[in-house]
Amino acid sequence: MSNIYLGDNALGTVAVDLTYTCDPIPVQGSTNAVQSGGVYDALNTHNADSSAHSDIRTLVDNATSAASAAQTTANEAKDIANEVKNAQNQTDSVGTIKYTIREDMGEDWLLCNGAYFAASTYPELGQLVPKDFTGTWDYVGDDECPISGPLYKMNGYYIRWDSSKVCYSTKWPCTASDWTTLDNDTYFSGWTINSFDYAGGKWIVGLYYSSANPSSYAVSNTSAINGTYTKTNFSTDLGTCNLGHVFEYGGVAYAIGLYSSSWQLRKLSGTTFSDFSSCTNLQSNSSTNQTRYWSKMIMHNNILYAVHHNKASNDSNYYIRGQVSTDGGKNWTDLKATQDTSAQSCNCFVVGENVYASLSNGNIYKINSTTGEPTKVGASGVIKQGYNVIEKDGNVLYAHNTSTLYISNSSLSSSSASSTTATDVAIGDDGQMYALNGTKYYYSSGTKVPSITVSGCNAYIRAK
Numbered sequence: 001m002s003n004i005y006l007g008d009n010a011l012g013t014v015a016v017d018l019t020y021t022c023d024p025i026p027v028q029g030s031t032n033a034v035q036s037g038g039v040y041d042a043l044n045t046h047n048a049d050s051s052a053h054s055d056i057r058t059l060v061d062n063a064t065s066a067a068s069a070a071q072t073t074a075n076e077a078k079d080i081a082n083e084v085k086n087a088q089n090q091t092d093s094v095g096t097i098k099y100t101i102r103e104d105m106g107e108d109w110l111l112c113n114g115a116y117f118a119a120s121t122y123p124e125l126g127q128l129v130p131k132d133f134t135g136t137w138d139y140v141g142d143d144e145c146p147i148s149g150p151l152y153k154m155n156g157y158y159i160r161w162d163s164s165k166v167c168y169s170t171k172w173p174c175t176a177s178d179w180t181t182l183d184n185d186t187y188f189s190g191w192t193i194n195s196f197d198y199a200g201g202k203w204i205v206g207l208y209y210s211s212a213n214p215s216s217y218a219v220s221n222t223s224a225i226n227g228t229y230t231k232t233n234f235s236t237d238l239g240t241c242n243l244g245h246v247f248e249y250g251g252v253a254y255a256i257g258l259y260s261s262s263w264q265l266r267k268l269s270g271t272t273f274s275d276f277s278s279c280t281n282l283q284s285n286s287s288t289n290q291t292r293y294w295s296k297m298i299m300h301n302n303i304l305y306a307v308h309h310n311k312a313s314n315d316s317n318y319y320i321r322g323q324v325s326t327d328g329g330k331n332w333t334d335l336k337a338t339q340d341t342s343a344q345s346c347n348c349f350v351v352g353e354n355v356y357a358s359l360s361n362g363n364i365y366k367i368n369s370t371t372g373e374p375t376k377v378g379a380s381g382v383i384k385q386g387y388n389v390i391e392k393d394g395n396v397l398y399a400h401n402t403s404t405l406y407i408s409n410s411s412l413s414s415s416s417a418s419s420t421t422a423t424d425v426a427i428g429d430d431g432q433m434y435a436l437n438g439t440k441y442y443y444s445s446g447t448k449v450p451s452i453t454v455s456g457c458n459a460y461i462r463a464k
Contacts, residue, residue, distance in 0.1 A: 092462050094125050094128065094462050094464060095124075095125060095128045095462060096461070096462045097112065097460065097461050097462075098459070098460050098461075099454055099457050099459050099460075100457055100458060100460065101456070101457050101458070102458065103458065105460045107464075108462060108463060109462055109463060110460065110461050110463045111449070111458060111459070111460055112449050112450045112451060112452040112458075112459040112460060113451060114448060114449065114451030115448055115449060116135065116444065116445055116446075116447065116448040117445070117447055117449060117463070118445055118447075119445050122447075122464055124464065125461070125462075125464065126445075129447055129450075131393065131394075131395055131447065132447075133405075133433075133446045134416045135419060135444065135448070136419045136420055137405070137420040137442035137443060138442060138443055138444065139440065139442055140173070140434070140441050140442060140443045141173060141440070141441060142441070143169075143172065143174050143175065143176075143179075143439050143441060144176035144179070144439060145160055145167050145169075145176075145439050146165070146167055146181060147160040147161065147162050147167050148438035149162050150423075150424050151172065151388070151436060152196075152388070154197070155198045155203075155223075156170065157225060158171070158172040158174070159196065161193055161196045162193065163184075163193050164184050164192075164193065165181050165182060165193070166181070166182040166187075166193065166196055166205070167180065167181050168180055168182070168225055171429050172426065172429060173428050173429075173430075180226065182226060187229055188207055188229060189209075189231065191209045191218075192207065192208045192209070193206070193207060194206040195245075195246070197246035199246050199247060200248050200251060200253030200268055201223050201253075202219055202253060202268070202271075203219075203220040203223075203227075203229070204217055204219055204220070204246050204255070205218040205219075205229065206246075216231050216233050216234065217232055217233075217234055217255065217273065219268065221271060230271045232272050232273060233273070234255060234264075234266060234273050245297040247298065247299050247304065248299060249299060249302075249304065249328035252268065252328075253267075254266065254268065254329060255268065256306075265329050300350050300355055300369075301353070301369070302326070303324055303325070304324065304325040304328060304329050305324055305367055305372070306322075306323045306332070307321070307322050307323075307348040307357040307374075308321055308346070309321070309346050309359070318339075318340055318341065319338060319339055319340065320337065320357060320359060320365060321372075321374070322357065322367040322368070322372040322373060322374045324367070324368075324370070324371070324372040333371060333372045338365070338373075340359055340361065340363055340365075340376075341361070346358060346359045347383050347384065347387070350389075351389065351396055351410060352391065352410050354366050355367045355369065356377070356389075356412060357374060358382060358383035362381055362382050363376055363380070364383070364412055365377065366412075377411070377412050377413055378412070378413045378414055379408050380415060381404075382400050383399075384399060384400070387399055387423075387425075388424055388426060389425075390426065391410060392431075392433050394409060394410045395408075395409070395410070395433070395446070396408040396409065396410060397425040397435070398425060399423055399425060399435075400417070403421055403422070403423070404417050404418070404421070405417070405418040405421070405425070405435045406418070418444075420437075420442055420444075422436060422442070423436055423438060426441070449463075
């Protein structure tokens, strides 16, 4: 008995059983040899068995050859399939749209139904499609901050504040355990918090107690946000003074405040604000008897921008005025105001290399960096005073009347409303843009496939 194993191949294991039976060859002189015809008959039997053995081996050789040929055919078929696929890939590059009656084109294709897709899964397609954030954003989580006001980032901290406390975290998005609270009773003698800024290497808190102590600042004696704060009057000679804004120029902190119709600019020396009487033209206007409402001062590319609106007693219209200073506020470029009906408040912010002001009537103005002249641009929607405006990859986000999320291009020449309710916007540590509704935050990739409807077939876009 004999078994022959020919080995493994791509078509499976080939094993041929060569078991056969051969009668013993009789020996001359034996009884069996005489009775069966002697040695001649025995040899014939043996030869017959050898012939069968040879036939089986031939069959094995043929089977082996067939297996080898089948393997070669399989390899050739695989090579042809790869060539076809490569040819298709060259023809159908990412972004190619096809129409078919098929219901499934495989994982490399997405149905053109207007659905959002993850840019991380299809990065090449994500670069091709225009960003569209006007749909409903996905709820991500709740940062659980004790304060639900605007979220600011200053000096490496994420900060929210209200009239009674300041909350800060070293990261965002975050959870309740990541927030630290500075309450006004412990840090600010129970005074009302009106502002919280960082400039000149110090944290500066605008405080209001009563008409007897209307305007003071608590200045941190160290750069630590939870350090000791020293209260100092913004101006002892102004009496009741509305708190203004804090900015930094040349590593020094400055603040602005209003007493009656007199705007004062003060410089922070140590923990005390000193007079900055060399400031000129800060409140100049072409009309008399005007009430001014300053919105915000910001420093951008070493140019100081101040924006306010005003209204003359003999004129029912409001005017927006932009003023610029290139010497830290000592001298200001005075301009003719631009009329804008019923513009009762405004905000000042930076997008790209331009400074803009937004008004309560929905108009947005670009402020000329040389002359300070306001020029109206095409976007509509209100960027609420004191709230954030963020920009990423040419997309600008801001909240409208603390309810609607607006998306604009980087020139603010057009804007669209999202169906997502938003009170604020922010960019997190992960570099992503988020819409906020209180402490809840939402995310959208902005990448979605086209929406194509064709009668009788489906449209697919190649995604990878």
